Each structure stands twice: as structure tokens, then as C-alpha cells.
Amino acid sequence: EAQVTQNPRYLITVTGKKLTVTCSQNMNHEYMSWYRQDPGLGLRQIYYSMNVEVTDKGDVPEGYKVSRKEKRNFPLILESPSPNQTSLYFCASSSRWGADTQYFGPGTRLTVL
Amino acid sequence: KQEVTQIPAALSVPEGENLVLNCSFTDSAIYNLQWFRQDPGKGLTSLLLIQSSQREQTSGRLNASLDKSSGRSTLYIAASQPGDSATYLCAWDSGSARQLTFGSGTQLTVLP
Numbered sequence: 001e002a003q004v005t006q007n008p009r010y011l012i013t014v015t016g017k018k019l020t021v022t023c024s025q026n027m028n029h030e031y032m033s034w035y036r037q038d039p040g041l042g043l044r045q046i047y048y049s050m051n052v053e054v055t056d057k058g059d060v061p062e063g064y065k066v067s068r069k070e071k072r073n074f075p076l077i078l079e080s081p082s083p084n085q086t087s088l089y090f091c092a093s094s095s096r097w098g099a100d101t102q103y104f105g106p107g108t109r110l111t112v113l
Numbered sequence: 114k115q116e117v118t119q120i121p122a123a124l125s126v127p128e129g130e131n132l133v134l135n136c137s138f139t140d141s142a143i144y145n146l147q148w149f150r151q152d153p154g155k156g157l158t159s160l161l162l163i164q165s166s167q168r169e170q171t172s173g174r175l176n177a178s179l180d181k182s183s184g185r186s187t188l189y190i191a192a193s194q195p196g197d198s199a200t201y202l203c204a205w206d207s208g209s210a211r212q213l214t215f216g217s218g219t220q221l222t223v224l225p
Binding site for chain 2: 106
């Protein structure tokens with residue numbers, strides 16, 4: 001089954017404790033991205049990757065890091081989480097940018113205390 | 114900066130009714146527009162993608178149209194069912210920004 005998986009689905013942590021949210025797709029997609037969804041602000045892009053070893057910032061990259069060492073994986077790293085990063089995070093992928101459907105993961109609900 | 118607006122924010126209809134969800138965007142330099150469905154506690158599911166060269170796309174009871182000149186897209190749902198209850202999001206793509214710009218969504222409730 002074609003899918004985008006994210007782990008963990010739910011996470012409660014404390015300020016400053018480094019964490020990684022994993023994202024994996026099994027469709028051999030080149031393009032992957034991360035979004036966060038907040039009430040009243042909608043979905044905003046954090047980072048994206050056009051292919052292995054190619055990443056770039058979205059609209060809200062501050063406080064986040066990403067890497068794309070393998071085509072299927074695109075982890076989101078919060079090296080020193082803060083309460084303003086409490087949000088619902090989505091990973092997405094598509095075979096190529098623009099012409100193809102975006103597939104979204106189920107989301108990770110992060111709470112930073 | 115591109116703005117995508119969805120009206121209404123919430124809509125409640127009886128089962129069987131045909132309905133239209135609206136999406137408007139300020140920048141007509143559109144590459145494609147996608148409609149998504151979001152269920153509570155779940156991710157986004159793509160419903161329809163309309164390329165800038167197309168005027169509409171259909172999938173089952175869903176029909177999405179695109180009018181670049183007026184900066185509008187509509188999602189038509191025929192013979193609505195309770196299972197259609199969800200939040201519907203439209204997303205605009207310029208092709209160059211490598212990201213989707215989302216509207217705030219329309220929360221649809223179909224009453225049995």
C-alpha cells in the first residue's frame with residue numbers, strides 16, 4: 001500500500017530536549033516536505049526536499065532541521081524544542097513537484113511543555 | 114504574498130443535498146490547485162488536482178472547477194452523505210515556490 005508514515009504520532013516533551021520526528025514514504029517519491037498546522041494559521045511549510053541531499057527552507061524554518069540522506073526518509077529534527085513549537089506536524093511527498101498529487105502522512109501531534 | 118480564502122468556514126447540510134465549497138486566491142499565476150479532505154485525527158487526503166491548463170476535474174460525486182481569471186475554484190459535491198463530513202482544504206501552487214499555500218478550510222457536516 002502506498003503511504004507516508006510518521007513516528008511518533010503523539011509526543012509530549014519538555015523544553016530543550018532534542019527530538020526527531022521520522023517520515024518515510026514507500027512510493028520512491030523525489031519530493032518531500034514538512035508542514036505544521038496551527039489553529040487560525042492553517043498549514044505552513046517548514047522545509048522541503050527536491051531529492052536526496054537537496055533541502056530548502058519553507059516559510060517557518062526557525063528552530064527546525066531536516067536531512068535527506070535516503071530517498072524514502074525525511075526526518076524533522078527539533079534540537080531545542082520550545083513551547084511555540086507545540087503543533088500538529090505533517091509530512092508530505094510526491095513523485096515530482098507540481099504536476100502530481102501530494103500524499104500526506106497521518107500527522108504527529110507534538111506538545112512542548 | 115499569495116492568500117487563499119475559503120468560504121464558508123463551516124457548513125451543515127442534510128443528507129442528499131448538492132453543495133458547493135468555494136476557494137479564492139489573489140495571485141492568478143497559478144500552476145495547479147488541489148482539493149484535500151482532512152478528517153479529525155488524520156492526515157490530508159488528496160481529492161482532486163487541477164492543472165492550470167484545465168478547467169475542471171471529476172472524481173465520482175466530486176467535481177472541481179478552476180477559473181484563473183477570477184481567481185476562484187469550486188468543489189461541487191453531489192448527493193452528499195454523512196461520510197462526507199470532514200474539513201475540506203484547497204491549496205494553491207505557483208510551481209516555483211515548491212510549496213502549497215493552503216486555505217483555512219471549510220468544515221462540512223452532513224446530517225443523516
